[in-house]
Amino acid sequence: MPGRIRAQLRTDYDRGTHPVPYDPEKLFACGATDNGEYLFWISDPANAPDRWRITVNEARGPGWFTYDGNLTAFLVSVLDGQLQVPLFPPSILDAPARFTPSHPTLWKPQPPTDVQPVDTAAIRSWARANGYDVPSRGRIPLEIREAWERASHGN
Structure with missing residues (x-):
């Protein structure tokens, strides 16, 4: 997904x-709101991710908002109501925050x-x-195993 978003931003x-x-080569999508805004890390300087800032792209418009801090500080500021991002709907905090993991839980x-x-003997x-x-010794070749199964199971 980040590559597709970056390609569209590059075109724009x-x-x-x-x-x-x-x-756009310095923007890395790191989140999205349920309203459609995208959150990006501004990955500059590339070798210092602790200094990456956050920028938000408006869902249905050309607007951008930049936060001069890291992602954790941005989320804390938004979710505790200290930071009002003008691109977010005013009702953003009306519903409780919910997070969806990016990868499903591994099932064994x-x-x-x-x-x-x-x-095998x-x-x-x-x-x-x-x-x-x-x-x-070692692995029995598949064709021998299949022939044995056909012979012993009548298949």
């Missing part, structure tokens, strides 16, 4: 269609309980008896 910046106040599947362990013995060249 190059054409002069909207007054993008910063080089449980191993199947109905799978029986396979006796039996597969190797069957393979040799049926003319397959099977190594004495």
Whole structure:
């Protein structure tokens, strides 16, 4: 998403269609409101992220607002009512703040309980008896395993 947003800002910046106040290559999208405003880190200087400032792009217009502080200070100031961002709707604090994680919680599947362990020695013995060249150690080749399963399960 940040790359797509940056590309649109680059087009606006190059054409002069909207007054993008910063080089789009230095803007990194870091959030959005449910109203559609985008929050950006101004990633300058590139090697000092603790000094990056915040800028907000108006949802349905060309307006920009810049905050001379870091993202944490910006959020605290907005959410406790100390900072009024003119681009945000006046009702921004009427509903409680809600945050949506950018990545879903990782889910670790449980191993199947109905799978029986396979006796690889039996597969190797069957393979040799049926003319397959099977190594004495290591992974059993897939085609041998599939042939054994067809033979032993009648598939």
